[in-house]
Amino acid sequence: xxxxxxxxxxxxxxxxxxxxxxxxxxxxxxxxxxxxxxxxxxxxxxxxxxxxxxxxxxxxxxxxxxxxxxxxxxxxxxxxxxxxxxxxxxxxxxxxxxxxxxxxxxxxxxxxxxxxxxxxxxxxxxxxxxxxxxxxxxxxxxxxxxxxxxxxxxxxxxxxxxxxxxxxxxxxxxxxxxxxxxxxxxxxxxxxxxxxxxxxxxxxxxxxxxxxxxxxxxxxx
Amino acid sequence: xxxxxxxxxxxxxxxxxxxxxxxxxxxxxxxxxxxxxxxxxxxxxxxxxxxxxxxxxxxxxxxxxxxxxxxxxxxxxxxxxxxxxxxxxxxxxxxxxxxxxxxxxxxxxxxxxxxxxxxxxxxxxxxxxxxxxxxxxxxxxxxxxxxxxxxxxxxxxxxxxxxxxxxxxxxxxxxxxxxxxxxxxxxxxxxxxxxxxxxxxxxx
Numbered sequence: 001x002x003x004x005x006x007x008x009x010x011x012x013x014x015x016x017x018x019x020x021x022x023x024x025x026x027x028x029x030x031x032x033x034x035x036x037x038x039x040x041x042x043x044x045x046x047x048x049x050x051x052x053x054x055x056x057x058x059x060x061x062x063x064x065x066x067x068x069x070x071x072x073x074x075x076x077x078x079x080x081x082x083x084x085x086x087x088x089x090x091x092x093x094x095x096x097x098x099x100x101x102x103x104x105x106x107x108x109x110x111x112x113x114x115x116x117x118x119x120x121x122x123x124x125x126x127x128x129x130x131x132x133x134x135x136x137x138x139x140x141x142x143x144x145x146x147x148x149x150x151x152x153x154x155x156x157x158x159x160x161x162x163x164x165x166x167x168x169x170x171x172x173x174x175x176x177x178x179x180x181x182x183x184x185x186x187x188x189x190x191x192x193x194x195x196x197x198x199x200x201x202x203x204x205x206x207x208x209x210x211x212x213x214x215x216x217x218x219x220x221x
Numbered sequence: 222x223x224x225x226x227x228x229x230x231x232x233x234x235x236x237x238x239x240x241x242x243x244x245x246x247x248x249x250x251x252x253x254x255x256x257x258x259x260x261x262x263x264x265x266x267x268x269x270x271x272x273x274x275x276x277x278x279x280x281x282x283x284x285x286x287x288x289x290x291x292x293x294x295x296x297x298x299x300x301x302x303x304x305x306x307x308x309x310x311x312x313x314x315x316x317x318x319x320x321x322x323x324x325x326x327x328x329x330x331x332x333x334x335x336x337x338x339x340x341x342x343x344x345x346x347x348x349x350x351x352x353x354x355x356x357x358x359x360x361x362x363x364x365x366x367x368x369x370x371x372x373x374x375x376x377x378x379x380x381x382x383x384x385x386x387x388x389x390x391x392x393x394x395x396x397x398x399x400x401x402x403x404x405x406x407x408x409x410x411x412x413x414x415x416x417x418x419x420x421x422x423x424x425x
Contacts, residue, residue: 006328010317017316078310081278082366085301086329220278 003088004096011100021066026108029062033116044121051122052130052181056174058116059109059134063141064166066105067149068159070097075153075219084220090213098146098209106138122185129184129194133177136197140173143201143208150215172200227290229253230374230405232275235284239270246283250422254373254403257396257419259410266425268409269309272376275407276306288374305372307380311363315352319343319362322351326366340368341391357383364392367399375399377408381415389415 015022036054037047074080083093113134117127148166152158180193229252236246244267252258260268273279275286277293277300286293293300313322320338327334338344341361346354351362360383367375375396381389393415396406400417408414 002331003329006325009328010314010321010325013321014314014316076310077314078308078312079314081273081276081306081308081310082312082326082329084278085276085304085306087298087301088329089298221273221280 003086004092007083007088007093007096008100008103011097012103015100015104021069022104025062025065025105026112028065029058029109030112030116032061033058033120036120042121048121048123048185051117051120052126052178052185054120055113055117055122055130056134056137056178056181059113059138060141060167060170060174062109063101063105063138063145064163066101067145067162067166070101070146070149071153071216071219072149072158080216080220084216090216091209092213094146094150094212094216095209098142098212101146102139102142106142110134110138122181126181126185129190130181132190132194133180133197136194136201137173137177140197140201140204141170143204144169144173147208147212147215150212150219153215153219173197176200227251227253227287229256229289230275230293230407231287231290233285233287235271235274235286236282237267237270237274237279238282239267243282244270245424248284248422248424250420252405252407252420254405255400257400257406257408257416259408259414259416259419259421260424261410261421262424268424269378271424272306272308272378272407272409275374276304276376277301278306303372304374304376305367305370306376306378307363307367308378311359313351313354313359313362316350318348318350319354320347322362323365323369327369330369332369335369337365337368340395341365341388355383357385357388360384361388364395367395371402373404375404375406375408377406377410379410380408381410381412 033054040046071080074083084090114127114131117130145166148162152161152165155161176193176196180190183193184190231251233249235248237244250258260271262268270279274281277297281294320334323337324334338347341364343361343365346358354362364380381392384392396416400406406416
């Protein structure tokens, strides 16, 4: 536990020191979503109808951006060896890294999503459902992304492989996340979709760190 | 025959691959408390691979590694607690200061930095970002983490690479203190280390 806190503190400190890298994902999210009104026109009906999908797809892609370096830097400078020899189980290291990714990338995306949804003329009563879906959604993206990043670690062209591996895994998250917001804007209950997202999170929470931890050990060999 | 009463580290008939290539096989040695073993051999003879295997990072294809008579690699977390490994890379984060880099490893071990900074003469550099360090200074920072740990088994891969004579002398003091406490040193090197009496294992 103490070891995990030490890793988390170091990850957050490094993110602060490399502020440009940290803000990169957030700025990408805002910029990419801002392109849609320019591309499809500012008509509120069209834009509002597409808004949940735009926010979700952009969040998904933005969350992928920092994954390449999540373990890559540690592998290159030898820190990964030291982490694996710290006496912490590999799944705890992977889980802590995933949590750091969420705090540094997922949480800012979640906070930026509300103003972005307003900008995209999303119906006001659907915005709470969008955010309620993004909360487990961004956590799921961090967990699946961490697993993917650990699996492609050490592979040549890992940066290309990573989205190909992670994006298919995130499709259920995307489907139910958008469905929750769509249901709310259509006057239906978002609850079943949110519960499904929570169920996915409950499954991913133990499984993803275990898989990522095993992959980290494999990468160190 | 496995001798169950051996104290220290005992390796029997080790074999390991690097990639697709078998780098060594039928490798046996034993190091007792306070002992030192230097791995010698040409480039690519498997010195680094052997060190990673001993640390529990690399995969052992055959053979058995015993610590005080029991299989060392059964519980990797247990084994990690008795190993301090300094590899080729320095595991130094350029964005953090010298003290922060060392402080992280101290926190992982659940203790403070103490006088680890002065062990290899880094006190004056403590607040400097690690990206400003020279290669030798980075190496000193990596070796400083040895002053934090009380792991009995030190596995060192070319530890003196880039060190000046003063730093090598300080490093020698660190090694001597470790061996006086009954610690074991296994090092891969091409140059003589400040170790006193050592056993040598030739690979390749």
